[in-house]
Structures are given as structure tokens and as C-alpha cells.
Amino acid sequence: MTPQTLGNSPILRTVCRFAVPLTVLVSLKIFWQGHNLPGGGFIAGAMAAAAGAMYLMAFGAAKASRIAWWKFSVVGLLCSLTTGTVPLLMGKAYMDHTFLNFHLPLLGHQHIPTAVFFDLGVFLIVLGTLMTIFVELGLEER
Amino acid sequence: MTDMTQLLPWIVLTPFAGAALLLLVGRWLAGRSGLVMAATAVASFSMAAWMFASTQGSLAPFLNWAWMPELNIAFALHGDPFGLFFTLLVSGIGLLISIYSMAYVTPMEPGRMGRYYATLTAFMAAMIGIALADDLMLLFVFWEITSITSFLLIGYWYEQEGAKKGALTALQVTALGGLVMMVGFILIGQVAGTFSLHVLYTEPQRLEALTHSPLFTAAMVLVLLGAMTKSAQFPFQFWLPGAMVAPTPVSAYLHAATMVKAGIFLMGRMLPVFGENPWWSPILISIGLLTFFLGAYQAFLQTDLKAILARTTVSTLGLITLIYGLHEAGQDALQILNHAAYKGSLFLVAGIVEHATHTRDLRKLGGLRKAMPITFILCLLAAISMSGLPPFFGYLAKETLYDGLLTNEILSQWPAVQKFTIAVSVLTNAFVFAVGLKLVFGIFLGRKPDDLEHVHDATPGLWIPTGVLAAMTLILGLLPGVTSGLVSGFSSEEHTHLHLALIPHHAGPAILSLVTITLGVILYNLQNIIERAHKLIALLPTAQSVWDKLLGATNSLATAYSSRWQSGSLSWYLSGCLAFLVGLVVLALWRGGVNPEHIRTSLSEMPWYGLVLCVLLSIASIAIVRARTRLEAAILSTAIGFTVSTLFVVYRSPDILLTQILIETVSTIFVLLILIFMPAFKKRDPISTLRKGWHLAVSIAVGGVVTLLLLLSMSPQFRETANLGAGYLQRSPAQGGGANAVNVIIVDIRATDTNGEITVLVVVGLCVYGLLRARRPHDRSEMHRADS
Known part of the structure; x- marks a missing residue:
């Protein structure tokens, strides 16, 4: 696997058509269960990036670079910092998390710790940064 | 007098607000930005004049807003006559300069005009701040703002080398002096227990504490150094002529009428504090007289x-x-x-x-x-x-x-x-x-x-x-x-x-005046002779050249130091970091005292498949050292990583298992992507015996110390005294609302740490993006387009 051969394998391409969406779904599941079972934003982000890397190998760096991955990192950082700052504005300690309780139609009562938003930021940052590095290295020419 | 106290902050804050406004809308106002500056100057001038007129003969208005009470630092302003005088001077001349500037400064890009007036207005605000500040730390903050705005204004024509050099020299000298002055202020604050000038003037016991302190003279010299660099006193006078590359209104305003007077203004403020020091008069008289004449x-x-x-x-x-x-x-x-x-x-x-x-x-x-x-x-x-x-x-x-x-x-x-x-x-x-x-x-x-x-x-x-x-x-x-x-x-x-x-x-x-005038006329007529005589004196080193040499020496020292330690060799960095780590651990263990009885060497808890994994690990580790190509080494290191992850199955920790597997996957992809750019191993390159020995020593030390640590951590005594896990397991459902303690630690209990780590991650990602993009010429145009 070198940058020159990225995106040249039909077998890999066929496999990835299934494997990439599946891996992304699993990573989302892992993200969501993170608070109580093995998982969380960091691992899920790494897994999603692995899916992205598969895509990159199968279809080439140019296609993978159509998404501005660095924006994921920046949005993620904003998300995490905002989650930390809101309690500060409400007169509590920085990064003091709480729970959100609300009802959703069909899904019923929801009990969500605000830490989830922080974790979402971590997810986006890990995904965005790893993919930025992968894509930029993949775009390099010898 | 309360209304006057309420007025006090607005004299300072109005121009700052004007500067902020200009930063936002200066691009559209372009040349008319000067009107905003003029308006804030008029506002500050009239407020200061009204305050002076209505408080004459009574106590000066004094305002004290809490800022950092733990450090004894306050946003305190004091409208005494000398401060108000300085305020009137700064805002009055500021008004004239803003009018003059609009007629003088040649129209440039609108963005630059806006920035020019924004900087000039911010400078005016900071100068008024210096004039009215009662707290020494507040004064220092305003002081630094004037240094920075002065730097920006001197470098207005930043395309020119002279402007860049002049701006940089001015900033170096005044900022250095400012920092030295801050140390002096801190000494005053430590000894007298207050940063407030007002308190220093009115409470004799504070001043007495300072006067009797051995740090009295040190504090004075440090503060005076700050004042003398700002006011271009000998031997720091050289930055001022260099600053004349600025547009003329800037020179007139900053470098003639106001900023250079900040230093002497500070001397005036400090005279009641340091005046009794026996060194005050000798230092100021000699330096003042020399600068006066030169x-x-x-x-x-x-x-x-x-x-x-x-x-x-x-x-x-x-x-x-x-x-x-x-x-x-x-x-x-x-x-x-x-x-x-x-x-x-x-x-x-x-x-x-x-x-x-x-x-x-x-x-x-x-x-x-x-x-x-x-x-x-x-x-x-x-x-x-x-x-x-x-x-x-x-x-x-x-x-x-x-x-x-x-x-x-x-x-x-x-x-x-x-x-x-x-x-x-x-x-x-x-x-x-x-x-x-x-x-x-x-x-x-x-x-x-x-x-x-x-x-x-x-x-x-x-x-x-x-x-x-x-x-x-x-x-x-x-x-x-x-x-x-x-x-x-x-x-x-x-x-x-x-x-x-x-x-x-x-x-x-x-009589002295008459002598002066006569002498002046004579000197004017002797101009040619004096110029010729000066050529002899001109052989002496100038302050500017001494300063340049000093800077040059500092630079070459820094270069020599960094090329020794920052050689760019990864193996040098890695071995250095590892050796330091080993040193730290050994020091900690030595201080804590290791009881050999605590080290458990029995492997009875390990199931047979665990032992098999350990044997595999050892084989892979030995093989990686003997690898002949980078690809071989990469595959072996991945093998080690996955084997280690499997070990976590043995110890039943799915969370770390999952993390480790993913990290291994991702880093393998990473290694594969960069492998093509790496040079082949050069087996025949002679590696010196000394370097080999160093690598061997570091490897053995790291391996030994980590093994020792692991064995120690398995011992029952260690587990009892430092059982962190149980505490987190207890706290995480209660405080973080999650049963997965690892994740709760990351996102909740130690969220601020994570915060720092993810910020670093984002910065690294953006740096890789920027560095690699900048190397590729056709992408650079895209980046520009994205900017605009």
C-alpha cells in the first residue's frame, strides 16, 4: 500500500462498499454506549477514522479529500469548549456536567448527561485530525 | 464627588471602545476613521477638563474596581491633577493628530487605514490609562499596550526594511524595559503590601516598610530602567531616531508629544516613593544631564x-x-x-x-x-x-x-x-x-x-x-x-x-539666557568646524551598534544551543526523553524506598495462553531489532501491538483492549502511508560504538525500570496504598452518571485534562495540514482562495 497504489484494487473497493458504512455504524454505536459499556468518543473517533482510512485506500486520497476533515476538528473543539464553558456562565465550575431530562415523541423519556456533548467533541476531533493527516499524507507525491 | 468617580473609567474606556469599533468598521470608514478617533479624543478631553475644573482644591476622585483580589491587583483609577494634566495632553494632541492624519496619510487600502486609526486610538486610550492608573499592575498593562501599538504604528509601512527594523528595535528596547519595570513593581507590591500608588502616598507606614527594606534600591533601579527605556534616556536613546520611519503624525504624537513622556511621567509618579533613596538624585542627575546634552x-x-x-x-x-x-x-x-x-x-x-x-x-x-x-x-x-x-x-x-x-x-x-x-x-x-x-x-x-x-x-x-x-x-x-x-x-x-x-x-x-543666545549664534556659525571635529568622535561605538552586537551574540548563542539539543534526530530525542523518564522513576523509587519483598515474581496467576502470548511478544521484540527493512519493522511492531491487546483479554479489560486494537490499526495505516517517504535502512552506515552503547544502555534501563514498576504495582501492598481504580469505580456512576469508569474519567472527572489534550490534537492536525499543503504549489492557490 503506497500512495501510488491507493484506490487501485477492485477487491478492496467491493469490500469497502459494505465495510465502510458498517464500521461507521459500529463506531456510532460504540460512541453512544460509551457511558456505561466499553466505548466512548475517543475509541469511536478512532474507529470512524479507520473506516475513513479504508475508504481512502479503496478509492484514493483525492476522493477522500473532498471532505474538509480539519473542519471536523475545529467544530469538535468548539463543541467541547462550549460544553465546558456553559456551566461557567451559569456560575458553576468549568466542565461541571449535569443531566438533561426531556421527552421525545416515540423515544420516550431521555436522561442525557451533558458530558455526551463533550464526548461528541472528542469524537469529532479524533476523527477529523486523523483523517486530515491520512488524507494529506495520501495526497503527497513522491 | 460620586458623579466624578463614576466619570473616571469612561475617560479611559471611551477611546478603547472607539478602537474596538474601528477594528470592526474601519475597513468601511477607511480615511474617515479619523473622525471616530477625534470624537473619542474630544469626549476624553472634555470629561478630563470637567473633572479637573470641578475637583480643584478637593480630594481627587478615586475608583477601585475589584479585578484580581487574590493578588491584590485592582482596576483602580485616580484622577489627580498631574494625571488629568497628562490625560488632557494626550487627548488634546490626539484630537489635533487625528485631524492632521486625515489630511496627511496618503489613502491606502481601506483596511490598512482602518487599522491605522484603530491602533492610534488604542494607543491614546492606553496613554490615558497610564495617566490615570492608580494600581501599578494596571499601569504596567497600559504601558505594554503603548509599546505594542507603538510597534505597530512604527511598522506602518511594513514593506520597508527600515520600518521593520525600527519597529522591532523600539519594541525590543521598550518591552524589555517594561518587563524589568514589572519586576520592580512586584518588589514594591511584595514589600509594601500594596500596588496602589494612592495608598503608598497616603499611608506612611507602607512607604516606611519599603524604605527600610533591602530591596528598596533594587526596586527603584528596576522601575527607573523601565522609565528610561521608554523615555529614550542614555544609553537607551538609540531606538527613538530609528522609530522615525513611522508616518509623521505618529512620530509627532507617540515619539515627541506623548509616549516617550510616559517614562518621565512615571518618574514623577515615583518621586514621592523613591525620592528619599540616596541613589535617586545621583542616577537621575547624571543620566538626565548626559541625555540632555547628547x-x-x-x-x-x-x-x-x-x-x-x-x-x-x-x-x-x-x-x-x-x-x-x-x-x-x-x-x-x-x-x-x-x-x-x-x-x-x-x-x-x-x-x-x-x-x-x-x-x-x-x-x-x-x-x-x-x-x-x-x-x-x-x-x-x-x-x-x-x-x-x-x-x-x-x-x-x-x-x-x-x-x-x-x-x-x-x-x-x-x-x-x-x-x-x-x-x-x-x-x-x-x-x-x-x-x-x-x-x-x-x-x-x-x-x-x-x-x-x-x-x-x-x-x-x-x-x-x-x-x-x-x-x-x-x-x-x-x-x-x-x-x-x-x-x-x-x-x-x-x-x-x-x-x-x-x-x-x-x-x-x-544673564544665563543672554549667554545661551550668544553661544547659540556662535555655534550656528561654527557648524562646519563642529561637523569636522565630530568625525573624530564618530569613531566611538554607538549605542545602536552595541545593541546590535548584543542581539547578534544572543542569537548565535541560541542557535548554537538549539543545534546541539534540537538536532532533528528522532533517535536522539527519543533516547533523551526515555533516559529522563528512567531517571525520574529511579529517583522516585529511591526516595520512596523499594522493599524487595514486595516484588512478586510468581507467575501462578497467569493462565497458559497468557504465557504463550508472552513468548510471542518476546520473539517479535527480538525480531524487530534485527529487521532489515522498514516494512518488516512496521509489520513486527504492529504484531507486538496486537499481541499486547490480546493480553488484555487475559486480564479482562475490554475497554483498553478495544482502545489498543483501534490505536494499533490507525497507527499501522499511518506508518504505511509514510513508509514510502522514508529512506531505506542504511545497514552499512557506521554507527559509532559510543552511540550503540548509549542506545543499549537506554534500552536496558527502560526495560528494567518498567518491569520493576509493573512487578511493584502487582504487589498487594502497593495495591492497598494506591488503589486508584476502586475510588474511580465508586465515583463514576454517582458523579458522572456512567458505569464505564474509563470514559467517565475522560469526559467528566478529568475533563479539563482531556480539554488540553484535544486542543493539542487539533493544533497538530492543523499544522500537518498547513505544512503539507504549503509544500504543494497547486494547493497553495486553493488555500488562498479559501482564505478570501
């Missing part, structure tokens, strides 16, 4: 208009330093106002002349009297005031100086010093007089060069502000009674009563 002497030898004015400014600043050294603080406001009026107008005249003729060189100017009559008259007024002739303001200032020198109590203790000081002062003023002649004759009289045929006089936008200042030099001189009251009330010394008069009270000052 400035005027060097000014006389220059031919560039702004260089002449810059040197005479240095000279006057030296004079005011001298005054503080002599404890003659009563005349500080007089000298400051006098200088601001005549030097401000001379700078603006220089700007007008340059604007019209595109040169500042006296050798290329001459005979402009008929072409520029208004400018000629204004220049004449200012130059006469500078030369100290009656009935101008400069005359009153010079008479007061001579009077002070003749009657000064400190000087009269040493008659020889007194005679020397008076002699040097007379000689210096004679040089200043000669400079005045040189300016008027050089620009406006004599033969007119041919290329100056089509020169026109200034537009009203240029000459009105100049005229206001020039008129002040005459009006204040003609009304000595009014002026006496004004400058006495404004002076930093309370209960000052200066008696200014056009007809001298005593013979002494009048």
Missing part, C-alpha cells in the same frame, strides 16, 4: 528633519529627568507642556514640508518662505519657543530651569556639581538655539533649490492643528500669570506656586 549636540549634526527633532526630543526628556533628579518636580508640568507644544508643532511642520517637497533632507531644502508662508510663520513661532526667546512659552520654561538650577537645594550642597550642571545646561540650550536657527534658515530662507519650483502651501487640514500648537507657544508665553496657575496646578508636586514672568525677578537666569 541629544541636543547630535541634533545639531543631523540633516534629516525628523532625525533632528527626534534628537532634540531625547534632549528634552533628559532635561525633565534631570528636574526629577533635582526634586524640582514643581516645574515638570511646565516643561512637559512647553515641549509638547513646540515639538508637536515642529513635527507637524516637518510633515507638511515633507508632504509638499517629498524630502526631509535639510541639504535639499531652502527658500520656501514665499511658497509656504503659513508654514513658515508656524515654524518660526515654534522654533522661537524652542530657542527660548521672550515672549514665548519656551522662554518661561528656560528661565524657570535656570532659576531652579541656581537655587536648587541638592545642588547647592556641591558647588562644583552645580557649576558643572549649569554650564552643561547653558551649552545644551545653546545647541538647541542653534538647531532652531538651522531649521528656520535651512527650510525657509536662503536659496531655493530648482526642483522645488512648484511647491504649494499646506491645506487647512494640515496647518490648523499645527497652528493650534504653535499659537499655544505664543499665547501661554504672553500670559505668564495664567500659565503660572495652570502649570502649578497640574504639577505632580502638591501646593506648587511657580512665579512665571516675562520680566526676570533675578539677574541670574537673565
Whole structure:
């Protein structure tokens, strides 16, 4: 696997058509269960990036670079910092998390710790940064 | 008085608000941004004037907002007469400069015009802040803002090398001085227990604590260094002429009328605090006198208009330093106002002349009297005031100086010093007089060069502000009674009563004035001889060259140091970090005391498949060292990683297992992507035995220490005393609302750590993006497009 051969394998391409969406779904599941079972934003982000890397190998760096991955990192950082700052504005300690309780139609009562938003930021940052590095290295020419 | 206290912060904050507004809308306002600056200047000026008028004779308004109470630092402002005087000076001249600037500064891109006025307004705000700050730390903050804005304004034409160098030198000198001054402030705060000037003045026991402290002199010297760098006192005077590459309105405002006076303003503020120190007078008198003389002497030898004015400014600043050294603080406001009026107008005249003729060189100017009559008259007024002739303001200032020198109590203790000081002062003023002649004759009289045929006089936008200042030099001189009251009330010394008069009270000052004028005329006529004599002195190293050498030496030291330690070799970095880590752990273990009994060597808890994994790990580790290609090494390192992850199955920790597997996957992809760019292993490259030995030693040490740590952590004693896991397991469902303790630690219990880590991650990602994109030429244009 070198940058020159990225995106040249039909077998890999066929496999990835299934494997990439599946891996992304699993990573989302892992993200969501993170608070109580093995998982969380960091691992899920790494897994999603692995899916992205598969895509990159199968279809080439140019296609993978159509998404501005660095924006994921920046949005993620904003998300995490905002989650930390809101309690500060409400007169509590920085990064003091709480729970959100609300009802959703069909899904019923929801009990969500605000830490989830922080974790979402971590997810986006890990995904965005790893993919930025992968894509930029993949775009390099010898 | 409460309403006055409420008014106090707005004098400072209004211009800051104006600067912020200009940063937002300056691009659209472009050249009209000056109106915003003018409006804030008028606002601050009128508020300060109203405050001065309504608080005369009563206690000065004092405002104290809590800022950092733990550190004893407050947002405290104090509207005393000297501070208000400085505020009026800064905002008044600020108004004139904003009008002048709109007529002077050639229209450029709108963005740059907006930034110019925003910076200038922020500078004005910070100067007012210095004037009114009561808290020394607050004063320091404003002080640094003026250094930075000055840097930006000097570098206005940043395409030019000279502008960059001048801006950088000014910033280096003043910022360095500012930091030194801050240390002095901290010493005062530590010893006296307060940063408040107001408290230092009014509570004698605080001052006494400071006076009796061994740090008294150290604090004084540090604070004075800050003041002297800012006010361009010897030997720091060299940055000021270099700063003259700025647009002329900036030079007039920052480097003649206001910013360079911040240093002497601080001396005035510090006189009641440090005045009793036995070193105060010797330091300030000698440095002040030397700067006073050198400035005027060097000014006389220059031919560039702004260089002449810059040197005479240095000279006057030296004079005011001298005054503080002599404890003659009563005349500080007089000298400051006098200088601001005549030097401000001379700078603006220089700007007008340059604007019209595109040169500042006296050798290329001459005979402009008929072409520029208004400018000629204004220049004449200012130059006469500078030369100290009656009935101008400069005359009153010079008479007061001579009077002070003749009657000064400190000087009269040493008659020889007194005679020397008076002699040097007379000689210096004679040089200043000669400079005045040189300016008027050089620009406006004599033969007119041919290329100056089509020169026109200034537009009203240029000459009105100049005229206001020039008129002040005459009006204040003609009304000595009014002026006496004004400058006495404004002076930093309370209960000052200066008696200014056009007809001298005593013979002494009048005789000295006559000598000065005669000497000045003689010096002007001896110009050629003095210039020739100067060529001999010019062989001595200048302060600028010494400074450049100092900077050069610092740079080469830093380069030598970094090329030794930052060699760029990854194996050197890695082995260095690991050796340091081993050292730390060994130190900790040695201090804590390791009990060999605690080390468990039994493997009975390990199931058989665990042992198999360990054997696999060892084989892979040995193989990786013997790998012949990078690909081989990469595959083996991945194998090690996955085997280690499998070990977590043995120890039943799915969370770490999952993490480890994913990290291994991701890093394998990473290694594969960069492998192509790596050079092949060079087996035949001779690696020195010393380096091999070092690598071996570090490897063995790391392996040994980590093994020891792991064995120790398995021991029951260690588990009891440092059982972190159980605590987290208990806390995480209760506080974090999650059963997965690892994740709750990451996102909740230690979220601030994570915060730092993810920020680093984002920065790394953006750096990789930027570095790799910048290397690729066709992508660079895309990045530009994305920017705009």
C-alpha cells in the first residue's frame, strides 16, 4: 500500500462498499454506549477514522479529500469548549456536567448527561485530525 | 464627588471602545476613521477638563474596581491633577493628530487605514490609562499596550526594511524595559503590601516598610530602567531616531508629544516613593544631564528633519529627568507642556514640508518662505519657543530651569556639581538655539533649490492643528500669570506656586539666557568646524551598534544551543526523553524506598495462553531489532501491538483492549502511508560504538525500570496504598452518571485534562495540514482562495 497504489484494487473497493458504512455504524454505536459499556468518543473517533482510512485506500486520497476533515476538528473543539464553558456562565465550575431530562415523541423519556456533548467533541476531533493527516499524507507525491 | 468617580473609567474606556469599533468598521470608514478617533479624543478631553475644573482644591476622585483580589491587583483609577494634566495632553494632541492624519496619510487600502486609526486610538486610550492608573499592575498593562501599538504604528509601512527594523528595535528596547519595570513593581507590591500608588502616598507606614527594606534600591533601579527605556534616556536613546520611519503624525504624537513622556511621567509618579533613596538624585542627575546634552549636540549634526527633532526630543526628556533628579518636580508640568507644544508643532511642520517637497533632507531644502508662508510663520513661532526667546512659552520654561538650577537645594550642597550642571545646561540650550536657527534658515530662507519650483502651501487640514500648537507657544508665553496657575496646578508636586514672568525677578537666569543666545549664534556659525571635529568622535561605538552586537551574540548563542539539543534526530530525542523518564522513576523509587519483598515474581496467576502470548511478544521484540527493512519493522511492531491487546483479554479489560486494537490499526495505516517517504535502512552506515552503547544502555534501563514498576504495582501492598481504580469505580456512576469508569474519567472527572489534550490534537492536525499543503504549489492557490 503506497500512495501510488491507493484506490487501485477492485477487491478492496467491493469490500469497502459494505465495510465502510458498517464500521461507521459500529463506531456510532460504540460512541453512544460509551457511558456505561466499553466505548466512548475517543475509541469511536478512532474507529470512524479507520473506516475513513479504508475508504481512502479503496478509492484514493483525492476522493477522500473532498471532505474538509480539519473542519471536523475545529467544530469538535468548539463543541467541547462550549460544553465546558456553559456551566461557567451559569456560575458553576468549568466542565461541571449535569443531566438533561426531556421527552421525545416515540423515544420516550431521555436522561442525557451533558458530558455526551463533550464526548461528541472528542469524537469529532479524533476523527477529523486523523483523517486530515491520512488524507494529506495520501495526497503527497513522491 | 460620586458623579466624578463614576466619570473616571469612561475617560479611559471611551477611546478603547472607539478602537474596538474601528477594528470592526474601519475597513468601511477607511480615511474617515479619523473622525471616530477625534470624537473619542474630544469626549476624553472634555470629561478630563470637567473633572479637573470641578475637583480643584478637593480630594481627587478615586475608583477601585475589584479585578484580581487574590493578588491584590485592582482596576483602580485616580484622577489627580498631574494625571488629568497628562490625560488632557494626550487627548488634546490626539484630537489635533487625528485631524492632521486625515489630511496627511496618503489613502491606502481601506483596511490598512482602518487599522491605522484603530491602533492610534488604542494607543491614546492606553496613554490615558497610564495617566490615570492608580494600581501599578494596571499601569504596567497600559504601558505594554503603548509599546505594542507603538510597534505597530512604527511598522506602518511594513514593506520597508527600515520600518521593520525600527519597529522591532523600539519594541525590543521598550518591552524589555517594561518587563524589568514589572519586576520592580512586584518588589514594591511584595514589600509594601500594596500596588496602589494612592495608598503608598497616603499611608506612611507602607512607604516606611519599603524604605527600610533591602530591596528598596533594587526596586527603584528596576522601575527607573523601565522609565528610561521608554523615555529614550542614555544609553537607551538609540531606538527613538530609528522609530522615525513611522508616518509623521505618529512620530509627532507617540515619539515627541506623548509616549516617550510616559517614562518621565512615571518618574514623577515615583518621586514621592523613591525620592528619599540616596541613589535617586545621583542616577537621575547624571543620566538626565548626559541625555540632555547628547541629544541636543547630535541634533545639531543631523540633516534629516525628523532625525533632528527626534534628537532634540531625547534632549528634552533628559532635561525633565534631570528636574526629577533635582526634586524640582514643581516645574515638570511646565516643561512637559512647553515641549509638547513646540515639538508637536515642529513635527507637524516637518510633515507638511515633507508632504509638499517629498524630502526631509535639510541639504535639499531652502527658500520656501514665499511658497509656504503659513508654514513658515508656524515654524518660526515654534522654533522661537524652542530657542527660548521672550515672549514665548519656551522662554518661561528656560528661565524657570535656570532659576531652579541656581537655587536648587541638592545642588547647592556641591558647588562644583552645580557649576558643572549649569554650564552643561547653558551649552545644551545653546545647541538647541542653534538647531532652531538651522531649521528656520535651512527650510525657509536662503536659496531655493530648482526642483522645488512648484511647491504649494499646506491645506487647512494640515496647518490648523499645527497652528493650534504653535499659537499655544505664543499665547501661554504672553500670559505668564495664567500659565503660572495652570502649570502649578497640574504639577505632580502638591501646593506648587511657580512665579512665571516675562520680566526676570533675578539677574541670574537673565544673564544665563543672554549667554545661551550668544553661544547659540556662535555655534550656528561654527557648524562646519563642529561637523569636522565630530568625525573624530564618530569613531566611538554607538549605542545602536552595541545593541546590535548584543542581539547578534544572543542569537548565535541560541542557535548554537538549539543545534546541539534540537538536532532533528528522532533517535536522539527519543533516547533523551526515555533516559529522563528512567531517571525520574529511579529517583522516585529511591526516595520512596523499594522493599524487595514486595516484588512478586510468581507467575501462578497467569493462565497458559497468557504465557504463550508472552513468548510471542518476546520473539517479535527480538525480531524487530534485527529487521532489515522498514516494512518488516512496521509489520513486527504492529504484531507486538496486537499481541499486547490480546493480553488484555487475559486480564479482562475490554475497554483498553478495544482502545489498543483501534490505536494499533490507525497507527499501522499511518506508518504505511509514510513508509514510502522514508529512506531505506542504511545497514552499512557506521554507527559509532559510543552511540550503540548509549542506545543499549537506554534500552536496558527502560526495560528494567518498567518491569520493576509493573512487578511493584502487582504487589498487594502497593495495591492497598494506591488503589486508584476502586475510588474511580465508586465515583463514576454517582458523579458522572456512567458505569464505564474509563470514559467517565475522560469526559467528566478529568475533563479539563482531556480539554488540553484535544486542543493539542487539533493544533497538530492543523499544522500537518498547513505544512503539507504549503509544500504543494497547486494547493497553495486553493488555500488562498479559501482564505478570501
